[in-house]
Amino acid sequence: xxxxxxxxxxxxxxxxxxxxxxxxxxxxxxxxxxxxxxxxxxxxxxxxxxxxxxxxxxxxxxxxxxxxxxxxxxxxxxxxxxxxxxxxxxxxxxxxxxxxxxxxxxxxxxxxxxxxxxxxxxxxxxxxxxxxxxxxxxxxxxxxxxxxxxxxxxxxxxxxxxxxxxxxxxxxxxxxxxxxxxxxxxxxxxxxxxxxxxxxxxxxxxxxxxxxxxxxxxxxxxxxxxxxxxxxxxxxxxxxxxxxxxxxxxxxxxxxxxxxxxxxxxxxxxxxxxxxxxxxxxxxxxxxxxxxxxxxxxxxxxxxxxxxxxxxxxxxxxxxxxxxxxxxxxxxxxxxxxxxxxxxxxxxxxxxxxxxxxxxxxxxxxxxxxxxxxxxxxxxxx
Numbered sequence: 001x002x003x004x005x006x007x008x009x010x011x012x013x014x015x016x017x018x019x020x021x022x023x024x025x026x027x028x029x030x031x032x033x034x035x036x037x038x039x040x041x042x043x044x045x046x047x048x049x050x051x052x053x054x055x056x057x058x059x060x061x062x063x064x065x066x067x068x069x070x071x072x073x074x075x076x077x078x079x080x081x082x083x084x085x086x087x088x089x090x091x092x093x094x095x096x097x098x099x100x101x102x103x104x105x106x107x108x109x110x111x112x113x114x115x116x117x118x119x120x121x122x123x124x125x126x127x128x129x130x131x132x133x134x135x136x137x138x139x140x141x142x143x144x145x146x147x148x149x150x151x152x153x154x155x156x157x158x159x160x161x162x163x164x165x166x167x168x169x170x171x172x173x174x175x176x177x178x179x180x181x182x183x184x185x186x187x188x189x190x191x192x193x194x195x196x197x198x199x200x201x202x203x204x205x206x207x208x209x210x211x212x213x214x215x216x217x218x219x220x221x222x223x224x225x226x227x228x229x230x231x232x233x234x235x236x237x238x239x240x241x242x243x244x245x246x247x248x249x250x251x252x253x254x255x256x257x258x259x260x261x262x263x264x265x266x267x268x269x270x271x272x273x274x275x276x277x278x279x280x281x282x283x284x285x286x287x288x289x290x291x292x293x294x295x296x297x298x299x300x301x302x303x304x305x306x307x308x309x310x311x312x313x314x315x316x317x318x319x320x321x322x323x324x325x326x327x328x329x330x331x332x333x334x335x336x337x338x339x340x341x342x343x344x345x346x347x348x349x350x351x352x353x354x355x356x357x358x359x360x361x362x363x364x365x366x367x368x369x370x371x372x373x374x375x376x377x378x379x380x381x382x
Contacts, residue, residue, distance in 0.1 A: 011061075011248040015290070017280055019064035019249045020057055021262050024050060024081065026070040026254055030097055030133040032120075034163050034203050036191050037070065044254035047077040049272070051084050053252065056276040058088040068095035068262075070254070073105070082112055091115050095159075098145035099138055106148035117149055118157045122165075124172030132165055146180050156182040162213070163190055163203040174218065186219055189328060191263060192318060204328070207352050210335035229339050230304045237307035238295040245313060246289035250280070260289045264314025266322070289313070292323060299325050303342035305333045327352075 011018035025044055026037045045053070057065065065085055072078050072094060085092050094109070095118045101109075109117065119142060123129045126139035133139075149156050158177045160170055170186055177184035190204045213219060220226045241247060246260035246268075256272040258279045259265055268286045269279035280286060292313070295301050298321065300311060310333070315326040325343040331352045333341050340350055347353070 008244070008248065012244060015281075016061045016248060017057075017250055018062060019066070019244070020062050021066045021068060021249070021251045022050075022053070023068050023070060023252070023254050023262070024072055024078065025075050027074045028069060028071045028097075029074060029099060030071070030135045030138060032122075032133050033165065034132070034161060034190050034200055036193050036200065038194050039070065042255060045256055045272070047080060049256070050081055053256070053271055053276065054081070054085050054088055054090070056271070058090070060277050060280060063089075063091055064093070065090040066093045066095060071100070072096050073100040079108060079112075082109075082114070086112050093118065095119075097133070097138065097142060098149075099135065099141040101145035101148060103148050103151075106145070106152045106154070109149070110152040110154055114154060116155045116157055118159050119146060121158045121160060121173055121176070122163075123169040124176045125169065128166055128169060132163075143176075143180070146182060150181060156180070158182055158184050160184065160186050161190070162186060162188040162205055164205055165203065167205045167209055170213070170219070186213070188213060188332070189312075189315075191315065194265070207331050207335055210332060214332075214336040227336055227338075229337050230306075230308050230333075232304065233294070233307045238293065238301065240294050240307075241290075241292070242294070242311055242313045246286050250286075258283075260286065261314050263312055264289075264317060264322075266314075266317055289322065296323060297325075298323050299343050299346060304339065305330075305337070305341050309333045309341075 008018065025041070026039055027041055028035070028037070028039050031039070054065075067078075067082065067085075073096060075081070082092060082094075092112075092114050093116045094114060098117070098119045121129065121139075121142060122132045123139075129139035129142075130136055146156055146158075158173065158180075160173045162170060174184050174186075188205060188210060190201055192198050193200055215227055243261075245264050249261065251259045251262040251264070252271060253259070256270045257267055258269050258271060258276070259267065266285055266289065268283040271279065294306050297306070300306055300309070303309070309329055311329045312326050313322045315328055316322055316324050319327060325341070327343070330341040330343045333339075334344065334352055344350070344352065
């Protein structure tokens with residue numbers, strides 16, 4: 001086990017929130033066709049409020065901090081927030097579309113010692129990328145920004161979300177990443193809109209196409225191991241937990257709402273009303289998330305995939321129950337291994353029902369209720 005894995009496991013075991021994802025805004029200069037966010041400003045936190053949040057996170061033991069959005073650079077105070085975070089010694093990662101990054105911004109990010117910048121690139125073809133972002137010339141501006149960042153010696157990751165509009169382009173994006181000397185990641189997950197609208201799920205690639213993705217050594221590494229049939233779960237597997245959400249990781253919205261994860265819209269408290277540590281340690285919802293072991297899962301506890309599935313409790317929650325299966329993850333497990341999941345077998349299916357991009361969840365998706373709170377920020381002792 002690597003040192004970082006040991007640190008992460010220790011934080012998990014102790015319930016220390018070692019990593020936090022903080023969205024500073026939902027506003028964006030792109031309108032990506034698959035984006036799940038509401039881009040209107042419903043009263044996002046002020047500069048002083050976010051600085052106060054950062055102070056609280058440092059006090060709570062957070063080390064890894066991800067700034068994201070929306071588009072982070074639409075906040076005029078963004079560099080001021082990053083400077084404050086670095087003074088508090090956070091390891092900072094930034095997620096951005098990068099269209100507002102030029103030479104000066106890239107140089108400032110290097111001076112601030114940013115760990116990694118993750119940038120979404122949807123295709124190696126400008127016309128496809130721009131059609132997804134709905135921002136003309138966004139591909140050219142994003143690629144130029146990546147070059148500026150690399151010239152400064154910064155680490156960059158290209159994040160390639162896979163959907164119907166770009167399903168044949170991942171090899172081209174991976175090649176582009178190699179040419180730019182940056183890391184490449186591929187994500188085939190499309191999530192419902194925050195308001196519960198599921199129409200965006202029609203952009204999921206047909207399940208059958210996942211087979212090609214999951215059996216591509218260039219994308220998954222050891223194909224034989226990755227695609228091997230699932231092994232019967234051990235007692236240790238059944239006493240395990242789904243992921244780090246709520247255990248050593250959480251998400252904070254631009255309005256101060258705290259959730260177990262960015263893909264787990266279960267409200268646990270608001271940092272404008274309570275201190276972060278009070279929410280983390282005492283929220284009934286956060287405690288419930290932490291209490292669920294694999295053996296407590298309905299359906300999934302009896303599934304042969306339980307020890308190897310990428311089941312997301314947040315996606316399961318949006319489908320009706322955090323203890324239930326995630327349809328999207330069941331589909332991934334099947335197309336990775338060729339073995340039906342317990343969820344499929346209960347429905348009498350030998351393969352996923354969806355054979356097109358029009359994936360329809362079995363249960364109504366839960367909308368995320370945004371309820372901005374107009375109160376004074378919590379006072380942090382000096």
